[in-house]
Amino acid sequence: MIKIDEKQKLIMDVAKECFTKQGLQFTSIYDIVKTCKISKATFYKYFSTKEDLVDEILAYANKKFLSSARAIDENIEINNKDKLKKKIILVWEYLISNTPFNLFIIENFSQVKGQPMYKFKEIIRNNLLSEYYKSLTTLYGDEIESIVWEIIFLIDSLVHEFTLIMRIKKEEFEPSFVSDYVIRIIEMTINELKKVPVVIEKSFFYSENGDASDKLFLSEQLLIYKTIGEIKDLILRHDTIIEQKKLTEAINMVEKEAELGLYDSLIMDAMLSLLEKEKSLKIQIAIFNKLKSKLGDDTREGNK
Incomplete structure (x- = not known):
């Protein structure tokens, strides 16, 4: 797992909450250090600017997600179905924890440290989809080769729907309930999907526009x-x-x-x-x- 200094993590967690609630322009470094009960010198030890801080928050969440996904893949004590369940929970928890902040940053920044925000969106999206893809193909193999993107669409839709219900209706769901429900729907649907022509393919998720490096990325x-x-x-x-x-x-x-x-x-x-x-x-x-x-x-x- 990713190791990070406790003070650095505290600053990022507090800043993330402040930026989301107050807005970036209305959050000063003083507000952050006051809430953290640290000095400005300590803040500048880790971050040179607020933009640098935003960049580190985004990068840390992404690295933490990938590190957790790798730990699931490497766990030899659980079977492939449980690994898929854990991946679903991992995505679910990432969306619950990071979506409000990510949307705020995307809406308020055209780029961060020279990186266009649309690229950041692509990176996050691709990471979520690729983890579904790896676990699905490992679990079901050739059985779902022709319909794998339809199943990914189904998983992605269900997980996002659960997060939407939580935000709108303020309902709480146990992560295990979400993963068990999604797996149940997948297993009920696989045989039916194989009986009809494929509608959802990889191109549904990934744009064909862009240069060669974009296509390689996707x-x-x-x-x-x-x-x-x-x-x-x-x-x-x-x-x-x-x-x-x-x-x-x-x-x-x-x-x-x-x-x-x-x-x-x-x-x-x-x-x-x-x-x-x-x-x-x-x-x-x-x-x-x-x-x-x-x-x-x-x-x-x-x-x-």
């Missing part, structure tokens, strides 16, 4: 590179330096092949077989292989 390739990053992080935790070096060389070769689009190369297959022998990497390698298979199919179809 594809399975993003998940490939994110999974490679997760594998690298796990390798760094390895106790043996020699073994760590060998595994790092292997994942670097996998990354190079991925950058070239060589998802079916003998080099990639050999390196993945080597990495798969490491117990701590099995889950990430399984996710990678699933994505690799899909991207390999797309590449072959594109070359016809």
Whole structure:
């Protein structure tokens, strides 16, 4: 999990609440330090400006979400269905905790530290959808390949509907109730969806407009590179330096092949077989292989 200084987290939590309630322009640094019971010098130790503070709040929430998602994937004590339930709860809790602040920032900033706010929205949206995608394909496999985006649409709609009801009607729902209900609807719907033509596809979520880098960002390739990053992080935790070096060389070769689009190369297959022998990497390698298979199919179809 992400480690953060307690005072830094206190400042971010207080600022987030103040910005949402009072507005950015009506919240001074003095208001924040007074509520935190710290000095201005302590504030400036962590943040140089209010914009810097906003950027850190957004980044921390995103990193915390991804770290929690990775912890769910790596938990070998729970089955794949429970992992999907935990992902649903994770998204639910992220939306409950962060949506009001995120909307406020998006409405009041065109960009933060040079990053356009529409990019920030895309990053958050893609992270939520990609976690659904990973857990669904791990749990149901080829059974849902043709309808996976319809199921993601269903999950996404239900989770957002629950959050909307909470805000409008002030009703409280147990996270486990939300996840159990969503899973029940999914399992009731899968067979029916397979009987009819597909209506919702990936393009429903992702715009086809934009340059090549935008399209790369909004594809399975993003998940490939994110999974490679997760594998690298796990390798760094390895106790043996020699073994760590060998595994790092292997994942670097996998990354190079991925950058070239060589998802079916003998080099990639050999390196993945080597990495798969490491117990701590099995889950990430399984996710990678699933994505690799899909991207390999797309590449072959594109070359016809």
